Amino acid sequence: xxxxxxINLISEKMKLxxxxxxxxxxxxxxxxxxxxxxxxQIEKRRTEANWTTVVAFCALFNHSQxxxxxxxxxxxxxxxxxxxKNGGTPKEKTMGGKIWWKEIEYRGDFRLQQxxxxxxxxILDQYDYRWHSSFNKEESLSRLNELHEAGTIEKDKGIGIYxx
Numbered sequence: 001x002x003x004x005x006x007i008n009l010i011s012e013k014m015k016l017x018x019x020x021x022x023x024x025x026x027x028x029x030x031x032x033x034x035x036x037x038x039x040x041q042i043e044k045r046r047t048e049a050n051w052t053t054v055v056a057f058c059a060l061f062n063h064s065q066x067x068x069x070x071x072x073x074x075x076x077x078x079x080x081x082x083x084x085k086n087g088g089t090p091k092e093k094t095m096g097g098k099i100w101w102k103e104i105e106y107r108g109d110f111r112l113q114q115x116x117x118x119x120x121x122x123i124l125d126q127y128d129y130r131w132h133s134s135f136n137k138e139e140s141l142s143r144l145n146e147l148h149e150a151g152t153i154e155k156d157k158g159i160g161i162y163x164x
Contacts, residue, residue, distance in 0.1 A: 001082070001118050001119070001120065001135065002082075003051065003082050006054065006078070006079075006082055007048050007049060007050075007051060007054050008048060009070060009071070010049060010054045010057055010058065010067075011042050011045070011047075011048040011049045011054070012045070013066065013067060013070050014028075014039070014042055014043060014049065014057065015043040016066055017057075017061050017064050017066055017067055018043075020064060020065070020066050021061065021064065025039055025040060025043070031060060032053055032056055032057060032060070033053075033056065034049075034053055054079070055079050055083075058075035058076055058078070058079045059075075059076055059079075061075070062074060062075045062076045070117070071117060071118060072100035072101075072115045072116060072117030072118050073100065073115055073117075073118065073120075077092075077130075077133070078118065078120075081120060081133045081134075081135075092129065092130055093127075093128060093129055093130075094122075094124060094128045094129070094130050095128065096124065096128040097113045097122075097124065097128075100115055100116050100117055101113040101114065101115055101116065101122075102114055102116060104121070104137075105141065105144060107144050107145060107147070107148035108147075108148045109125050109126045109148075110123050110124070110125055110126075110131065110144055110147045110148055111123065111124055112140055112141065112144045114137075119135070120133060120134065120135045121133065121134050121135070121136070121137055121140035122134075122140075123140065123143060123144050123147060131143075131147060132144075132147075
């Protein structure tokens with residue numbers, strides 16, 4: 001998903017999330033730091049939110065079930081993926097991909113998954129920690145091979161430490 005597609009998606013969901021959170025337009029515009037007029041224009045689909053507003057929206061409402069269901073992943077992590085575009089997201093614990101993910105490939109202690117909604121890829125270790133994210137399948141497969149060739153994760157020394 002490209003940045004423009006993501007902005008469009010979030011712009012479409014702003015009114016629904018505002019309603020889900022029981023905020024008035026006045027309160028939502030105050031929270032986002034935009035004018036009520038701008039919010040109304042976005043909600044009526046006469047314009048789209050700008051990138052800064054989308055990032056703020058995702059950060060502030062990252063626990064919105066509607067927003068998470070629309071993206072298929074943590075909104076903040078998804079913003080990072082789009083902004084950075086190099087898979088350099090932090091190696092955080094995930095829920096393992098039981099919802100919104102399909103398994104693509106396995107290599108040792110690592111597995112490549114694809115998001116069913118956004119179609120982006122990620123690599124998780126056996127403990128469900130994220131090692132890589134990208135929209136590019138070839139790049140993700142290459143990274144999966146690199147991680148596999150580097151070695152397995154030491155079980156008794158903790159997550160993310162490779163055997164020498």
